[in-house]
Amino acid sequence: MRILLAEDDAEIVDFIERGLGDLGHALVQVTNGADALHTGATPGFDAIILDRMLPQMEGLEVLRRLREREVATPVLVLTAKGGVADRVDGLNAGADDYLVKPFAMAELVARLNALVRRAPLSTAVTRLEVGDITLDKLRRDVVRAGRPVHLQPREFALLEVLMRNAGRIVTRTMFLEEVWGFHFDPQTNIVESHLSRLRAKVREGFADDLIETVRGAGYRMRSDG
DSSP, X not given: OEEEEEOOOHHHHHHHHHHHHHTTOEEEEEOSHHHHHHHHTXXXXXXXXXXXXXXXXXXXXXXXXXXXXXXXXXXXXXXXXXXXXXXXXXXXXXXXXXXXXXXXXXXXXXXXXXXXHHOOOOOOOOEEEETTEEEETTTTEEEETTEEEOOOHHHHHHHHHHHHTTTSEEOHHHHXXXXXXXXXXXXXXXXXXXXXXXXXXXXXXXXXXSEEEETTTEEEEOTTO
């Protein structure tokens, strides 16, 4: 299996990496909620192991946002809180299972295997088309009217947000939350500078600009292409 591990405790990370690594599973590890959200939203994971108490963004908030984005990857929540109310909170947030620390490696493996066995086939959209531009999430490429558009990862993520909301205004706050995982405004021009580069790349060689600035509101991708 290819598994995302979102955990900031070095000892637990080492324990899980050794245990699952010995079984031949591949792990991608992150240590904070913002990275967990960004990485967890990318395709290709068989399961996510998500610590409830993460810096930058609490684990259940990461989980809620993943489910809001229709990420169907099975999620096993790790926590030191074993009360009924805590388990209910986790399941209501979208968790598929809940494991209380400390835990045995055998139980972790058994629960992961059970999650993957019963996971439904993903129905997540992996290809977006708006007008003459196509974005393929699995191949990580963008093509406009037959021409490849070479984007950096953040630019790709910005374009994906715009295409998913084609014809609707996307605010600066929405970009910050979905692309950078910030639930606050860092008071920088990070969104504007990345969007400027994205717009230049998408427009290069074409007369029209598919991305519009809606003054005082945000940005919008024209749904008519």
